[in-house]
Every structure is written in C-alpha cells, then in structure tokens.
Amino acid sequence: MSGKPDLERGIRIALVAAASLGASACGNGAPESQIFRGLAIHAHEVRSFQPCGSDETLWAIDPQGVLWEIHDELVPRSEPYEEVFAVVTGQTGPPPAEGFGADYPGRLDIDEVLYVAWEGFGCDTGLSGFDYRAYGNEPFWNVEVSFGGLRLNRLGGETRTWVDVPEHTIENGVRFEGDGPPFELTLVRGPCRDSMSGAYFGMSARLVLGAEELRGCALPGSP
Numbered sequence: 001m002s003g004k005p006d007l008e009r010g011i012r013i014a015l016v017a018a019a020s021l022g023a024s025a026c027g028n029g030a031p032e033s034q035i036f037r038g039l040a041i042h043a044h045e046v047r048s049f050q051p052c053g054s055d056e057t058l059w060a061i062d063p064q065g066v067l068w069e070i071h072d073e074l075v076p077r078s079e080p081y082e083e084v085f086a087v088v089t090g091q092t093g094p095p096p097a098e099g100f101g102a103d104y105p106g107r108l109d110i111d112e113v114l115y116v117a118w119e120g121f122g123c124d125t126g127l128s129g130f131d132y133r134a135y136g137n138e139p140f141w142n143v144e145v146s147f148g149g150l151r152l153n154r155l156g157g158e159t160r161t162w163v164d165v166p167e168h169t170i171e172n173g174v175r176f177e178g179d180g181p182p183f184e185l186t187l188v189r190g191p192c193r194d195s196m197s198g199a200y201f202g203m204s205a206r207l208v209l210g211a212e213e214l215r216g217c218a219l220p221g222s223p
Contacts, residue, residue, distance in 0.1 A: 059101030134205035136216025192217035
C-alpha cells in the first residue's frame, strides 16, 4: 500500500470491514488484508487472478462469489476465458493442496470486491495518489478527494475545487462537506453499478450541490 497518510486514512475508512478483519488477524499472526489490482478469469476449471505488474497468476478464492458473478454478467458467453479488471482486498498464500488450484504458484483469498469492469479501467489506469473517486452519469460528473481537498468535474468542462474539506466518519462510509458553493459528498460501502457500462463498484456516492442531487458509484485509491 502507498505510504501516504491521507491515502491510507481514506482506504481504512472505505474498508471498515476489511480493516477490522486485518486488525483481528494481527492478533493471531495471520497476514493483514491488502488491496490488489489485476486481471481475473472465471471459466471451467479456472478461478484466476493476475496482479498488475506480476508475471504470476494466482488461484483466486472468493467465498462470497461476487467477483465471479460480476465476471459472468459482464463477459459475453462466447468469450468465457476473457479477463476482467478488478480491484479487491485479500491475502496471498500457498496454493491449495489439491484440486485445480494446486497447479498454480499461489492463491489469493479475497475479502472484498471494490471494482470490476470488462471495459474501461485496467492495469495502466492511475488509481493511486487520491483517497476516493466518485463517478456518475446523466449528466456525467466525477469527483476526486485527495489530501484534504475535493475537485468536481462535470460535462462541458466545468470544474470546481474545494480545499480543507472536513471529513466525517459515518456508518459504513464517510462524508465530506464544505461551502463556496455548499456541497455534501457521501460515500457508503455497498454494491453499486455504473448505469452505462455495468461496471461494479464497492461504494455508492451521493453528491448534493445546493438544491441539486447527483448519484453514482465510488472506489478508494489503491497501490
């Protein structure tokens, strides 16, 4: 993970459950959950995840089945071995002792799925250097939260910037608010789908600008 304090703080807030899991794991000597970006494949006898920048492909174990369910929704049935780009939290370990996974050099135990897309983001997409990004459609907008500030981009080139934005922890998420003009950005952990691409996000976003309310999806920054 990045050593930047602001980024780490943002990730910890976004991943309340994962952070709690990591904290309890420390007590029994188990590895903490980390963020992984990579390419995942779900097909007959295949449950694989290749981390970005690595030559090794790991056998992936997703107890909740979220990653594989979204993979199968996004990838056409005519291309079952097609990769999807995913951002997950989890821990690596040795390969299973038996079964299809035994032929892999290692395994990835997935705790939480933060993002999955067949088209759009990939290993060459910059997803570090910020706390959160939120996206919405109709009308198109995106927000980036980083280092105590917030930048809003809207369709047509309109950009607004706020600095020294207060941050508040809420149940399963975080809220940012400020003035000039007044706004409130609320990010909550839970499944969210992009209304155009079908991409899966692990957080929903609600942006209020005065009397205007915009909704979309979000994800935390990652290595």
